Amino acid sequence: MVVGAGVIGAACAEALTAAGVSVTVLDRGAPASGTTAAGEGNVLVSDKAPGPELRLAQASRRRWPELLDALRAELGPRRAEAEWEPKGGLVVVTGVDGIRPLREFAAAQRAAGVTARELGPAAAAELEPHLTKDVAGAVHYPEDAQLQPVLAATTLLAAVRARGGQVRAGVTALGVTRGTSGAVTGVRTDRGTLPCAAVVNACGPWSGDFARRAGAPVAVQPRRGMVLVTGPLPAGTVRHKVYDGDYVGAVAGGGAGLQTSAVVESTRAGTVLIGSSRERVGFDEALRVRVLRELARKAAALFPVLTHVPVMRAYGGFRPYAPDHLPVIGADPRLPGLWHATGHEGAGIGLAAATGRLLADLYTGRAREVDPEPFRVDRPGIVPGEAAA
Structure with a gap:
């Protein structure tokens, strides 16, 4: 279950379904109607200092045109138009x-x-x-490049649907359910509890609230x-x-x-x-x-x-x-089955392609192109209290 149908949630869902994982995407509003709709569509390397975010941006810059080409071949050009412009x-x-x-x-x-x-x-x-x-x-x-963020997100979600996944709009996630082992067994919503083996918190600016409701808070504002x-x-x-x-x-x-x-x-x-x-x-x-x-x-x-x-x-x-200006990507060690893909601030459009791929690689155990360590959930400043230590 991916909670959040913005470009980050859409990218995670696309990469997971490409890896053969069954995915349902939930959003309390219409897909791509939140932070993604308020973006400019920037795919930038120019504004990032050397370090983990730049490496993620470089991987995403390489991946975006390849991914869009592959989706055009899979879905057809009319369903996979994102107005990609490598303008510099x-x-x-x-x-x-x-x-x-x-x-x-x-x-x-x-x-x-x-x-x-x-x-x-x-x-x-x-x-x-x-x-x-x-x-x-x-x-x-x-x-540096640019794309149309809403079109990019809806293209990714079209691929999720074409592979048998679901996208459910107007469903508000309220938290998670746990089994006897303490692991996630479902997502509580205003439409009832939806069973799942794992949930990805891709709620953007609302990620902190969802994480708190799930019982594993993160410092995203x-x-x-x-x-x-x-x-x-x-x-x-x-x-x-x-x-x-x-x-x-x-x-x-x-x-x-x-x-x-x-x-x-x-x-x-x-x-x-x-x-x-x-x-x-x-x-x-x-x-x-x-x-x-x-x-x-x-x-x-x-x-x-x-x-x-x-x-x-x-x-x-x-x-x-996020306080340290790095995305939060990966499994939450406090709650088995809870994953996060958030904290990208204004770079989410540009970083989405690599973020989705990294999360899917971590989930499936594949080799990773980008080192996930700097983006781990339990790093100092992201998880409050003793867990970060």
Whole structure:
């Protein structure tokens, strides 16, 4: 049983069914209607420092196009369209003080196998003609990509259904049942108890709540983000995923207060997505005009052409935040049969393909492409109390 039909739950279910496991996916709402629907679809290596998350991102970047090609062959192109775009990314700084940190970060990534090409202002302008003239330096990341997150999740779920699995929307998971041995025997829901041999907690920002109800709490909290969407613009206005160098610091930051940085990218429909913001405000869904205003101001500073472009809409969502900024992937040693796939924060779309594969490899005992140790559930800071020790 996979609880959560967002892109992480969908990726886990797809990988498990590909390995021959019988799977049912539950979600209290419609599939891909939570955090996944509020995402930008980023598949990034550019924003991750060398370490376990970057290795997971690299594995996922390799896997996404292969997986989508395989699903198109299995399901047909109409049922497996995720708008995959290997457009590349461009990270820029507009002050000379930012050049050295940008170069040092890129050098460390190159040592870890990332393609990161340092550019001067003129070369950056060739890639993005509408970029501000104040650019002092840039790094081009050709491996960065983008897909449409809802389409990606529904494609994965279509494969689950085609292989005999079930996807049940409108079913709220309330906890688990245990047998005499203490292991999971089912999931308690508002529609009754559903028997299973194992349950995957893929509830995103709500993973902490489900884990607590299951009797095995984990320290995953919601962290809110907001995005602006412009009206359609001429093709080529924004050609890559472009963001200011301070975005990397915002991603790695752990403060509860508001953090914003300029992140700009186009979609196939011609609209431009503008982010990004991060703040821990619980599950408060109120739109904050000051956040939207700051996003618009920073985006216009990066791309002056956007100054008078109308904003079509704004949306926000909650991301699953783990204190050490690493996903939680694997079996819970406190409760046999309980598994977790959560804590990806804003990188869930990009990390989903490798996360699903890793969880399925662990569940079936296959060889793993990525070392699971850094993502284990019982690491310090994730499990409260003595279990972490």
